[in-house]
Amino acid sequence: MTTIDPVARAEELRAAIRYHGHRYHVLDEPEIADAEYDALIRELEALEEWHPDLITPDSPTQRVGGAVSDLFAPVTHRRRLFSLDNADTIDELRAWEERLVRQVGQTPGGYSCELKIDGLAVSLTYQDGVLTRGATRGDGITGEDITANLRMIESIPLRLLGAPPALLEVRGEVYMPYAAFEALNLRQAESGERMFINPRNAAAGSVRQKDPTIAGERQLAIWIYQAGLIEGGPTLATHGETMEYLASLGLRVNPASSIVPDLDAVIAYVEAAERTRNDHEYQTDGVVVKVDSIPLQEELGFTARAPRWAVAYKFPPEERTTRLLSIEINVGRTGAATPYAVLEPVFVGGANVTNATLHNEEQIRVKDLRIADTVVVRRAGDVIPEVVGPVLSLRTGEERSWTMPENCPFCGNPIVRPEGEKVARCSGGLSCPSRLREWLAFFAGRSAMDIEGLGYKTIQLLVDERLIADPADIFFLTPEAFDGFEGWGDVSVANLMAGIDAARDRPIARLVIALGIRHVGPKAAEEFASVFRSIDRLVTATEEELLAIDGIGPTIARAWVEWVAEDENRALLEKFRRGGVRMEDPEPEAGEVSDVLAGVTLVVSGTLTGFSRDDAQNAITSRGGKATGSVSKNTTALVVGENPGASKVARAEALGVPVIDEAVFVEMLERGRQALG
Numbered sequence: 001m002t003t004i005d006p007v008a009r010a011e012e013l014r015a016a017i018r019y020h021g022h023r024y025h026v027l028d029e030p031e032i033a034d035a036e037y038d039a040l041i042r043e044l045e046a047l048e049e050w051h052p053d054l055i056t057p058d059s060p061t062q063r064v065g066g067a068v069s070d071l072f073a074p075v076t077h078r079r080r081l082f083s084l085d086n087a088d089t090i091d092e093l094r095a096w097e098e099r100l101v102r103q104v105g106q107t108p109g110g111y112s113c114e115l116k117i118d119g120l121a122v123s124l125t126y127q128d129g130v131l132t133r134g135a136t137r138g139d140g141i142t143g144e145d146i147t148a149n150l151r152m153i154e155s156i157p158l159r160l161l162g163a164p165p166a167l168l169e170v171r172g173e174v175y176m177p178y179a180a181f182e183a184l185n186l187r188q189a190e191s192g193e194r195m196f197i198n199p200r201n202a203a204a205g206s207v208r209q210k211d212p213t214i215a216g217e218r219q220l221a222i223w224i225y226q227a228g229l230i231e232g233g234p235t236l237a238t239h240g241e242t243m244e245y246l247a248s249l250g251l252r253v254n255p256a257s258s259i260v261p262d263l264d265a266v267i268a269y270v271e272a273a274e275r276t277r278n279d280h281e282y283q284t285d286g287v288v289v290k291v292d293s294i295p296l297q298e299e300l301g302f303t304a305r306a307p308r309w310a311v312a313y314k315f316p317p318e319e320r321t322t323r324l325l326s327i328e329i330n331v332g333r334t335g336a337a338t339p340y341a342v343l344e345p346v347f348v349g350g351a352n353v354t355n356a357t358l359h360n361e362e363q364i365r366v367k368d369l370r371i372a373d374t375v376v377v378r379r380a381g382d383v384i385p386e387v388v389g390p391v392l393s394l395r396t397g398e399e400r401s402w403t404m405p406e407n408c409p410f411c412g413n414p415i416v417r418p419e420g421e422k423v424a425r426c427s428g429g430l431s432c433p434s435r436l437r438e439w440l441a442f443f444a445g446r447s448a449m450d451i452e453g454l455g456y457k458t459i460q461l462l463v464d465e466r467l468i469a470d471p472a473d474i475f476f477l478t479p480e481a482f483d484g485f486e487g488w489g490d491v492s493v494a495n496l497m498a499g500i501d502a503a504r505d506r507p508i509a510r511l512v513i514a515l516g517i518r519h520v521g522p523k524a525a526e527e528f529a530s531v532f533r534s535i536d537r538l539v540t541a542t543e544e545e546l547l548a549i550d551g552i553g554p555t556i557a558r559a560w561v562e563w564v565a566e567d568e569n570r571a572l573l574e575k576f577r578r579g580g581v582r583m584e585d586p587e588p589e590a591g592e593v594s595d596v597l598a599g600v601t602l603v604v605s606g607t608l609t610g611f612s613r614d615d616a617q618n619a620i621t622s623r624g625g626k627a628t629g630s631v632s633k634n635t636t637a638l639v640v641g642e643n644p645g646a647s648k649v650a651r652a653e654a655l656g657v658p659v660i661d662e663a664v665f666v667e668m669l670e671r672g673r674q675a676l677g
């Protein structure tokens, strides 16, 4: 075992902290994630606690991080802007309260719980109600004068309302809402400029522009969270009252804050905040807890770095840096070749991440990702992990750019990308084992034929053992085929056979969906089925006949006609028939189709894969249902696609309205309310 030399380690940590501190605070170009920077500081603090003789006056622990840049005029804050100590666990929160109680001899009797906004701290000074100065925090003592830029932010009043005090200094967090961040990055990419890594960097970069119109264009906003100084105004007894007072002056105070009686209630707030951390229109990275009573705050005072009366509970980080080891491709059910990143494993957003989708070649180019880059990886909530971008300053010159391979790694056939299309495709058809596997998984999936017992692992086995070469082969499987397969006893084989048998009798729309034809999604399949009622009639339908159907446009009509024009596709349909799959729907009884959703009210949020917004609405209303825009207690269910509105989901959950995915929605279009189980 090697022992660590504390002197050398302290120097090493100081150098690293100075370097990264400068990149973060002065250049706005951090190359490590905040959590990693914090870890360096914490390690140094711990080391200095054990070896106080190692502390030097210029150690980064001896001041609040940050340096003053020479781009803007320095301003000395009237009162110092302190930083906050962190608590990473609930136990650390309890330890924080124990320290308070020890110092003041009582439990504080009330805490303010607030979301910790991930933006940048600013100080605003109002003299006789007029905004006279706006500054960055800087090192807490001296900041930068960014008044001109802050004046461009709509939520910062230039003049206060009501009867403002003679002098008021407030602190708050300037941030960039996600929507503005995404729009900004889109513009940056389109104009060939560098994209921002996250909303905080984008906000910081925006307020430190020489040209204030840029800050104005970027839709920044502010939440005010503290009064620094009030002269010639009321004397306030609690933080809560102070915030109410500031709000009454027209300052923007976050309504998500809450005054709670004790630490148990703080913990409940923290847990709820962590669960819903991605439901806001802005990025949050924790909860700030403050003692509510101002006399108690004064009694508790400050350490060198931070107030004793407040603490920041930090959520586990959702962004980390790691190495991009290689870029591989997946071939999906339509043959689309999708690149993904193979990463050095990194624990982020509460999970170990080793792979992340890269969408397409274009994205890799726009982000300028190269193999061997150090990259920022983001995993927020249940959203699939994403490679945000490379850390350019860590490039060594050894990195290699990537291009789509010429041949499919699964079947060796050429990968082609038609002019003007973003997506490259394997040309191998069903001879490509990857494509076959993905198609089968989709075919058997809940939104298609819904074959119980036929999951990904089983499909993999059946493909590997060459028992299945196309989806119709599923219906020719016999129990004997499983003889000798490990883990396949009589019961599991019988269950699978029953699952397959049940799938033989699905409405024909399900079969049409399951064919996985590009552009022919659930909505089109339902329309086809309701008009033609049989696969045979659909096969002979002309493009004109299809176009005559409400909601079917030329892309869908052509896609279907071209698909059935292929001999092998028609042969596949015949094979389904031979396999006992239903090829016709019974004629509807009068009124049956139109009122399956009578009395049902649905709200759709986010992007569905098989329906445009209008399609989904039509599908609901044409079945006698109601489609509305907001969730209420009268809503039957909330249908969520990709990126649903967080407030809708939260409201549905609060009201006990079922939240369903697209597969259940498709089922509701067939079976109405029953599909909710």
Ligand code: IVH
Pocket (backbone or CB within 6 Å): 082, 083, 084, 114, 115, 116, 117, 118, 119, 120, 121, 173, 225, 226, 288, 307, 310, 312
């Ligand atoms: S109070 C003395 N409240 O977090 C108390 N800070 O890590 C000073 N922050 O510099 C801060 N949301 O930039 C406070 N509701 C909130 C906050 C908040 C975000 C930031 C602020 C501060 C940093 C400390």
